[in-house]
Amino acid sequence: MSAPSQEVLPWIVTGVGLWLPGVADHRAWRAGARGCPQDEAPPPEGALLDRRTRRRSSGLCRALADAFADAALSADVPLASVSSVFGSSLGEVSTMLTVLEQLTRGEDLSPMHFATSVHNTASGMVSISNVNRGFTTALSADFDTVGAALCEASGLLAAHGEPVVVVCADERSPERFVAEEFAFDMLAAAIVLEPKQPGRPALARIGVPSLRTEAPRVPVAPLSPRLARNPQVGLVDLVGAILAGSWGDVALDRGLGHGWGVRVESPDS
């Protein structure tokens, strides 16, 4: 895609968020944590979700909620009105497979499992918990999900000029369906984008995502293979680049997508 204003970098980044096994938030990342095997880490808390909603939520939903909260609270955007774009390749795949197993074994389906097996479960749960009646969506584009989510956010920013939280995650790949060499562990990342405004503190300036150019890429953080294979790792790389002040073109996948990238620069540039 050739966007109209790549030279200008129309948006600013005002908050970032992370949840990886052993990395509870972006402050832990900034302190040097880079994750551990999922089985050795405490699960995500989902503290943003109200108690009733949290009880019904999956690990994926809680990881998305944690990364969302980390980014939105650090940007100090209003939780009751901020727009959000939720991205995931496989979505609530473990809940869906539980429903499928119940169905195939001829058991009665759990209504709660069915209702929370859908792709927009986290998007709905976060809006319910924050009593947010604004815009939210849930999308998927396999290894291009991060590029797609930032593209969707660019449209929202251009149309409404209000902050947008982009949050992407995939839970651990389903063992029976994904071969070991492609298997991945759960991670989640988030970023808050806003139009430039005088006096608003920012972490970076950022452009509209585009298909990869031949320009040199910002180096990515070392992660374990099981984290690096997660389809949403590109958003971790983007957050990592912003936190490290590594400016330039950031790849939004690690070679398995169609090659989306985005340019980030210093907020003072």
Place this chain on the structure above:
Amino acid sequence: MPSAPIPITGYSVCNALGPDRRAVAEGLLAARSGLGPAPFPLPFPAMVGAMGFPLPELASAYGPWANRATRIAYQLVLGLQAELERARARWQPDRIGLVLGTSTSGAEATEEAFRHYLATGELPSAYDFRKQHTFGALADVVRRLCGLRGPTWVVSTTCTSSAKPFGSAARLIQAGILDAVVVGGVDTLCSMTLHGFQALGALSPTVCRPFSRERKGITIGEGGAMVLLERTGEGPALLEAVGESSDAYHISAPHPEGLGARLAMQRALANAGCAASQVDHVNAHGTGTHLNDAAEGRAIEEVLGRDVPVVSTKGYTGHTLGGAGAIECALALICLEEQFVPASLGVEPIDPALRISVPATGRPARIRRVLSNSFAFGGSNVSLLLRCA
């Protein structure tokens, strides 16, 4: 300030009424229901909106991705071929995007693979989870079938899945990021959704009867639609505005007072700079459950009044879930082109608690604008405002 309308320069549709625009329009104008018995056994009484006609086979290069969802999508691409060819000649291929909606994607193929797994301990050798099941695979196949190189993704917000892409496309075109976007959606009949809605107590044992006093729930259908939106161009209608909202109430039940539905309709009208009195017809979400129809009826009355004709087309096609937003956009386009308000099948006797006008018979009418509603799990609400070109 209202945003500029986006030209709709072509569309294709298929569902239980037939394989193309002509067959679907004929069914709609003739007040013919496409609902009937399920094509596979179910342990409870239910009707469905199945597509009983043959679907085209994908070329062998697409073999690993072939499933019912991609074949329905191929049927739609074939119906939009001339318009796609013109758009590809007009715009750079990387500035034509694709935003599809689905809730099931390849779930029907995964159900079959899972049955095989439980019987044998192994998945079928031809089954590939990434190519058969995932949303991204569906999007990628359709992008290739359409010959596009622009941004491509799937929105999956259950029953608003294929309505929300209209909002995405409008924003991207208005921002100058893209010149054209193919939007649409596809969903297939599968056991998981039928059993799931049965578990929720939302499935009707007979054909659905939206807005009727005797309604007993939804009837699930399958199908899809694709719509080409371009920065400039001529076509049957304009996408005037999109309104989106969240209920922020419950994961699977609508806000009882239709709060989110009301907000979506109001936002569509505000984005268009259009008065409520300028809406000539509503294609309601109208699923046929007590809660949904009551909430939507209340919201429509509050926003648009009691006189505008409100029709649910679920009695023709069933609730096509992730395909519903795009299919009902196509049905609304047919109404605009034919200047016709269809019958809301099964409505009589109308629920006396609803204070809206739901026609039991179709009639010619002067229609300039149609509002098409889609509401979903997670409290997701979308209203599309369409008007004659």
